[in-house]
Amino acid sequence: MQWATLCKAFLLEARWFSCRHLQNSEEYLNNGFISSGVPVVLTHAFFLLGQDEDARAFVVHRISEEWKFLNQECLSASNPFSASFTKLALNVARMVPLMYDYNSQHSLPSLRRI
Incomplete structure (x- = not known):
């Protein structure tokens, strides 16, 4: 939902630009709050910090299911798609588990030095 809202905010700014619409400060600030990306970042941070155990389990489950689908498709x-694009897509997808590997000490164990 947050990503869709962000994209809509970007499209609104693009429309303003293409039509040379000079928005008032209220229009600009209301849309700018969304287009800044802050709501998207806060939404992801909420789950990364483990604030809601059911939500975190759901996200981990969805990631697992999507990996199965991605591997099957690739x-x-x-x-x-070309082999190079397929490899790129897999490498991007490999970053997702790292992003959600946030433990109760609020650190990323996979990045911690041994």
Whole structure:
């Protein structure tokens, strides 16, 4: 939901720019709060910090399910994308578990030095 709201805010700013619409300060600030990305960052931080155990479990489950789907699609003979794009997509997806590997000490164990 937050990502959709962010995209809509970007589109509104693009519309203003293309139409040369000079918005008033209230319009600008109301949309600017969203287009700054702060709500998206705070939404992700909420889950990363483990503030809601059911939500975190749901996100971990969804990530697992999407990995299964992604692997199936990438290994499919009908994959329409080049090998280099497929490899890029997999590498981007590999970052997701790192982002959600936030423990109760509020640190990323996979980045901690041994």
